Amino acid sequence: MTSTAAAGTAIETGEGWRQTWTRLAGGLLDDGTVFDGAYAALPYLVEAAAALPPGRTVDFWVDLGCIVTAEDRRPVPADLAAGFDAGLRLAEQAAVRSLLAADVPPEACFSLALSCVALAGHHIGTALWSLQPQEGYLQLLCPGCGSDTEILDFFVDPVRPPLDAPRPADPVRVRQGQHPWGEVAAALREEALGEGWEPFLQVARGVAAAGTPPETPGSAVLCLVAGIVAARSTPQPAGRELARELMLLTGYFRCWDCERPWTIADGLAENPDGAHPQNHPGAESTAADDSASTVTSTAAGPTAELATRLRQDGTALLTGDGTSWGRVSVFSDPAPLSTGGVNSLTVVARPGRPTLVAGAGDQGAVRLWNPVDGLLVQDPLTGHADRIRSMTALPLPEGRILLATGGETGTITLWDPDTGRPVREPVGDRLGEVIGMCAATVPDGRTLLVTATSRGAVRLWDPATGEAVGRLNPYGSPIRSIAAVPVSAGHTLLAAADTGGRIHVWDPAVEDSWERGAAVPLSKRALSDADHRATAVAAVPTPDRTLLATGDDRGVVLLWDLTTGDPVGDGLPSSTGTAGLPVMAATMLDDGRSVLVTGSELRRSLRVWEPDTGTVRHIALEVALTSLAAAGSDLIVGHDRGVLGLPLAVR
Known part of the structure; x- marks a missing residue:
């Protein structure tokens, strides 16, 4: 390297030295790992670099700073310590000289300044x-x-x-x-x-x-x-x-x-x-x-976070300064849960009768709780021989409400939540685990059960007969999440996220699965601009319409108008605290505010977002999240050990 630096062109352009150093640097540092030979070689390299004009060695001093601050580096061997320390003192002097003399753009000057600080021994x-x-x-x-x-x-x-x-x-x-x-x-x-x-x-x-x-x-x-x-x-x-x-x-x-x-x-x-x-x-x-x-x-901006941060403290929900926000309801369960916890939740809202919360885990039994006190309303419902992966409430035109559950082997069961007995077990065709369910209303007045599997089978079922009456998803994309979004009285569209991050919109009222009907694809330009690859979908009720929410594994959430396919407002930005495989639930509070709660599986934090105002609150939990549902102004949290109820408004 000294010979390279001595060449006339190297002094003028520095290219000879830079090329030689680049080839050698790979043997000293690789993706944060410093190789043992670096401690023996660097004092000699520093001596050679210090002899060059200060403007030619900027890259070398930046790389040297990266080496001495790399996370994966062993202590300097005792027999090399004196020489290495002397080399660092010379390097600091020469790097600072380059800092004062080099003609470099701001970003390079910033890196060189940090490297000089590192060579001085400061942790920053x-x-x-x-x-x-x-x-x-x-x-x-x-x-x-x-x-x-x-x-x-x-x-x-x-x-x-x-x-x-x-x-x-x-x-x-x-x-x-x-x-x-x-x-x-x-x-x-x-x-x-x-x-x-x-x-x-x-x-x-x-x-x-x-x-x-x-x-x-x-x-x-x-x-x-x-x-x-x-x-x-x-x-x-x-x-x-x-x-x-x-x-x-x-x-x-x-x-x-x-x-x-x-x-x-x-x-x-x-x-x-x-x-x-x-x-x-x-x-x-x-x-x-x-x-x-x-x-x-x-x-x-509209998504600026307010100061309110909530944390679970046993059965209390507290603000950042310790003020009480409300009480945490711990839902009872006479039988110990498996390690999977409660991975599926839904709310059964019965007109004129108390609301119920349904949940299930690995054991294949369905539990029904009163969300007010968290007590079981009857013994667990048994009938699934496999793990329940999804469930939904199914309101029927005559006023009855059934509970539908889907298992990991494709089984689908309809329950009467009042009696706790199965009503019908439609044929599931064994098309893969039922990862998502929802209810869709079509213009002829029927309410259909919609099921989606991980192998891409999206079916419409008539709950009165237990027979499949329609098929969607003609491309067969494996589905990860599905939601029903009402677009008018008596007409519901379906939105789904597949395993490739694409979002599909279907109209269950059309018989031909290739026909779009009232379904409008989401704006490709908006999706591309946001670099949004959705892994979860949810319906968000607002005072004048229902929007579609799509979430990705960075924690980003976007809202969409399914009548136009366009995004609505500013989305919820990414968040390290809630990034990962998302779970979402939305509701409208008693005062008319729309709220979307989002988190990620097996994490311990939630974000509560009000899209109209941009307000974002964080909730730190003491349990690992597995599923979410909303019952009025309460959030129902399925976790690794059971179910909790949290107030979304201060009480």
């Missing part, structure tokens, strides 16, 4: 692996509980600071011995980022003058990184814009799970020394994202 340098301002979002790790928190659309260019400058360590401890950061402090003296930003640059200069000691708070070091980007990147206007965005990292966030506020800097590094919950008043303010509260002033 590990953000080299996680921070990508060009992506727009920010992902943090709570130092207290370890939960991920994702803030969407975090990086904006604020005209004025939306937060106060962080306080450096008090007293400031100057780094002992010689260090190269004095010139950086001098370079920052003449730079200005606009009105109100001078306090941040004062912090940056103080950190640099002290030599960026390892015990400096991460927020203060991030001021230094942002100040360097403003001072040294080219073109300078773009550098100043990125620097103002990076200054937002000196604020605070509130973990969606444990609800404690932390500095963003502490959330960027895994297990940082000295991390502790903050009492800063700004940590109580609200961010424009779906999962965290911060002091940043990103533009609040």
Whole structure:
């Protein structure tokens, strides 16, 4: 490599060195794993790179910073420690020299500045692996509980600071011995980022003058990184814009799970020394994202989350400050449940009679509860020889309501919830497990049972005869979720998500499964723009119509008008806390507000979304979620050990 650097063209363009280093780097670092030979080789490579013009080695110093901050790296062997430490001291000096002399764009300057910080031994340098301002979002790790928190659309260019400058360590401890950061402090003296930003640059200069000691708070070091980007990147206007965005990292966030506020800097590094919950008043303010509260002033949109966060505490549901929200109903069960818990729920609303909640798990028995007190109304209903995968209430024209259940071997059973006895067992054709069921009303006045299987068989059944009267899904796509969406009085459309993330809309009133009837496909352009691959669907009642909700495994939820196929309003953004295989339930509260609750299987958190206002509340549970249903203003939660009832409005 020294010979390559000595070539005339290499000095002028740096390409020879860069190509040689790129080939060699794969033998030192691979996807976060540092190979053992790196500790022996790097001191020699540093010596060769330090001899080159500082503008030619930017990529090398960034890669070196990644190596020394990689997650999977072994301790330096004792016999190599002295040479490696000397190499790091030389690397810090040469990298800072490149930082001051290189003519690089803002993003590269940002990476180089973080690498210099890493070579100085500060833990915030590990953000080299996680921070990508060009992506727009920010992902943090709570130092207290370890939960991920994702803030969407975090990086904006604020005209004025939306937060106060962080306080450096008090007293400031100057780094002992010689260090190269004095010139950086001098370079920052003449730079200005606009009105109100001078306090941040004062912090940056103080950190640099002290030599960026390892015990400096991460927020203060991030001021230094942002100040360097403003001072040294080219073109300078773009550098100043990125620097103002990076200054937002000196604020605070509130973990969606444990609800404690932390500095963003502490959330960027895994297990940082000295991390502790903050009492800063700004940590109580609200961010424009779906999962965290911060002091940043990103533009609040319709999906901005309000401060209310609920958590289960035994049989109580509490707000973030400990105020009672309501009581948690624990549904009784005389028999112990299997490890699968209650994986299927539905609500049987009987006009003029008490509402019932039906649930089933791996044991093949159906339980009926009173949602008010959580007590069983009769002994478990037995009749399924297999695991029940889905169920639905089936209102009939004469006022009767039946309960339909579908099993993993294709069996379908109709029950009378009043007597607890089977009414009829239609032929299931053994076309795969019945993963979804719903009831569809057609214009001739009939109410049909709709079943969908994992092998793609979507059937319409006449509950009066127990016979199949129609087939849908002519392409045979394996179905994952299905829902009935009323579009007019006496007319229901069906929507389904298949295993490929596609959404199908069918009209059960047409006899030919290839005919669309009143069904309108969802807008392909809207789906493509959102990069939305749905895995679950649900009907959302509103005061004037019923909408279709589609959810994906990132936690994104979109609403659709099935009469036009167009999206309605702004969707619910992704959320790390509720990402995964989604489960959803929707209802209308007593005051007319529409609410959609979403979560993911085997996670312990929910989001309660009011689409009209954009309000989002989080509920942290003590159980692992398996299924959801809504009974008026109550949410019914199936979990790994049973069933809970939660109030969706404060009581």
